[in-house]
Amino acid sequence: MTINLLNYDGKGLVDICTGIGEKPFRxxxxxxxxxxxxxxxxxxxxxxxxxxxxxxxxxxxxxxPQITYDSVAxxxxxxxxxxxxxxxxxxxxFIPEANRGTLCVSSQVGCALACAFCSTxxxxxxxxxxxxxxIGQLWIANKMVGLEVSDKVPQANRAVTNVVMMGMGExxxxxxxxxxxxxxxxxxxxxxxxxxxxxxxxxxxxPAIDRLRxxxxxxxxxxxxxxxxxxxxxxxxxxxxxxxxxxxxxxQRYLPSAPRDFITFEYVMLDGVNDSAAHARELIKLVQDxxxxxNLIPFNSFHDSGFxxxxxxxxxxxxxxxxxAGLVATVRKTRGDDIAAACGQLAGQVKDKTRRTAGLKxxxxx
Numbered sequence: 001m002t003i004n005l006l007n008y009d010g011k012g013l014v015d016i017c018t019g020i021g022e023k024p025f026r027x028x029x030x031x032x033x034x035x036x037x038x039x040x041x042x043x044x045x046x047x048x049x050x051x052x053x054x055x056x057x058x059x060x061x062x063x064x065p066q067i068t069y070d071s072v073a074x075x076x077x078x079x080x081x082x083x084x085x086x087x088x089x090x091x092x093x094f095i096p097e098a099n100r101g102t103l104c105v106s107s108q109v110g111c112a113l114a115c116a117f118c119s120t121x122x123x124x125x126x127x128x129x130x131x132x133x134x135i136g137q138l139w140i141a142n143k144m145v146g147l148e149v150s151d152k153v154p155q156a157n158r159a160v161t162n163v164v165m166m167g168m169g170e171x172x173x174x175x176x177x178x179x180x181x182x183x184x185x186x187x188x189x190x191x192x193x194x195x196x197x198x199x200x201x202x203x204x205x206x207p208a209i210d211r212l213r214x215x216x217x218x219x220x221x222x223x224x225x226x227x228x229x230x231x232x233x234x235x236x237x238x239x240x241x242x243x244x245x246x247x248x249x250x251x252q253r254y255l256p257s258a259p260r261d262f263i264t265f266e267y268v269m270l271d272g273v274n275d276s277a278a279h280a281r282e283l284i285k286l287v288q289d290x291x292x293x294x295n296l297i298p299f300n301s302f303h304d305s306g307f308x309x310x311x312x313x314x315x316x317x318x319x320x321x322x323x324x325a326g327l328v329a330t331v332r333k334t335r336g337d338d339i340a341a342a343c344g345q346l347a348g349q350v351k352d353k354t355r356r357t358a359g360l361k362x363x364x365x366x
Contacts, residue, residue, distance in 0.1 A: 004063045005034060005056075006132035006139070009183040010190075020055055028189045034062055035135075035190035038143045064136040065090070070144070077335045080140065081349070084109060084133050088126050089349030090168050092137040094145060094160070095335050101145070102162040105137045107178050108169025110350035113203050115223070116235045117268055119302040120168045124352025128174040134181040138163065138191065163193060166201040166221070172208035179216050186216075195219065195259035201266065206242040209250040217257040221264040221295070222247065226274050227282035235274070244286065251290050262291045262328075268299050269310035269318065276314075280321035293328035294319075300334060 008016065013027035026048065033045045040062040042053045065082035068089055072078045078094045093104040111118070112125035138160060145159035163185055165171040171178045178200070184190045185198055201221040202209060209220070224244075226232035232239040239247075251263045265287065269275045283294075296319055299309040310318075315331055322329040 003060050004130075004132045005030065005060050006062055006064065006136055007130055007180075009131075009180050010187050011183075012180075016060075020059070022052055022055075026052065031184075031187060031189040035139065035184065035187075038139060040064070063132065064140060065133055067140065067144075073335070075335055078145070080137075080144070082133075082137065082140070083349075084129065086126075087349060087351050090129065090133070090137075092141065092167060094141050096145075100161045101159050102164060103138060103141050103160045104164050104167045105134060106167030106169055107134060107165055107171040107174045110352060110354075111169045112173065112354060113170050113236070113238050115203060115225075115237070117225075117270060117299060117305065117307050119305070122302075123350040124354040126351050126353050128177060129169070131177045131180045131184075134177060135184050137167075138185065160191075161193075162197045162199075164199045164201065164221075166199070170203055170205065171200050172202045172205040172212065175208050175211060179212070182216050182218060186218075199264070203236050203238050204242050204247045205238065206246050206250045209247075209254055213254045213257045217254065217259065219260050219264070220251070220254055220258060221266055222251065224265040225268050225270075227279050227286050231274060235270075248287070248290055251292075255291060262293050264295055265292050266295050266297060268297045269315050270299050271308040271310045271314070273307065275310040275318055277317055277321050280318045284322065284325045284327065287327070293330070294322055295330055295332055297332045298334055 003016070005013065005016075010027055010031055013030050014024045017026040017030075018024055029045070029048060033039045033048075039045060042048075042056045042060075045053060048056075065084050067080055068083045069081035070078070076096050078096075080092045081089050082092060083089050088109045090106040090109060092106060095102045095104065106129065108128050109126040110123045111120045114121045142159045165178065182198060182200075185193045186195065195218045197219075199219040199221050200212065201223060203223045212218075212220070223236060224232075225235050226239075229239060229243045232244060255261065255263065267274070267283075296315060298315060299307055301307075301309065319329045319331060
């Protein structure tokens with residue numbers, strides 16, 4: 001059976017190498033060729049013995065998602081639609097800035113959590129992405145932005161300096177594959193990213209937050225979006241299973257292991273729904289025991305969303321109320337909305353197994 005080497009982290013590649021009679025150090029060489037050099041051709045891996053290259057050619061591949069569409073927004077934000085087979089497609093977004101390049105990575109084909117304001121959630125859910133499909137997004141972004149990297153080029157020269165698991169899907173609902181992909185991102189022989197520069201965003205799967213703390217504690221962002229359970233139940237249905245009190249307790253447990261000394265709370269600003277000064281004051285009381293910062297996100301519209309973006313004045317007042325209480329609050333600059341690449345707009349192509357698009361009720365991921 002042919003195996004895709006993109007599915008394996010360093011430990012997995014060691015097992016493969018030793019299993020075919022090769023020395024363990026060959027795994028590090030493979031990591032550098034595949035991820036640092038962006039090489040998918042075994043014949044080009046010049047410091048591997050010819051016999052090993054021949055073995056690999058008969059038993060393995062380096063197979064990536066296929067680019068279906070590549071679009072660039074007026075502000076330089078770039079979005080790829082990537083085919084992952086069976087008529088399914090995922091979207092990946094690269095956001096260039098003066099001192100960084102941030103890649104927004106998808107973890108599932110669609111999403112089963114059905115957050116009310118999210119275009120991805122409207123598409124329903126098909127399946128989890130494999131490790132190869134997750135890490136392949138980073139491989140493709142580095143390649144397509146035009147900065148091929150060898151082991152002689154400093155890591156800082158990479159196209160992608162930061163990764164946020166904030167694309168299609170709930171990362172912690174695909175825990176094992178996401179964490180293996182994180183291991184590859186953090187490996188000095190692969191992408192060499194620091195834990196501080198890799199962020200996992202979750203809608204609030206409390207047991208998985210605890211697992212992440214133990215297994216691979218990277219920066220953590222929580223999609224909060226409401227200051228009380230009644231409103232959050234409506235906007236983020238998983239809250240019915242893991243209410244805010246349990247979620248905040250998980251955040252407090254996470255902090256001692258986290259690479260940053262705060263949790264980021266993401267808060268989409270919805271006109272007349274969650275954006276009043278009273279909501280802000282309620283948030284202040286809610287998070288008083290959790291070191292945190294708020295990332296306020298102007299709602300990005302999509303067809304039949306049923307919501308409107310809060311006015312600039314409402315966002316300003318909301319932010320100021322938080323800041324006057326001593327909290328750090330920033331307003332996320334909307335990027336790529338002219339190509340539907342902004343937060344909450346990613347839809348991809350989803351062969352919906354949940355039948356949500358047919359109007360049937362589904363349950364949240366357990």
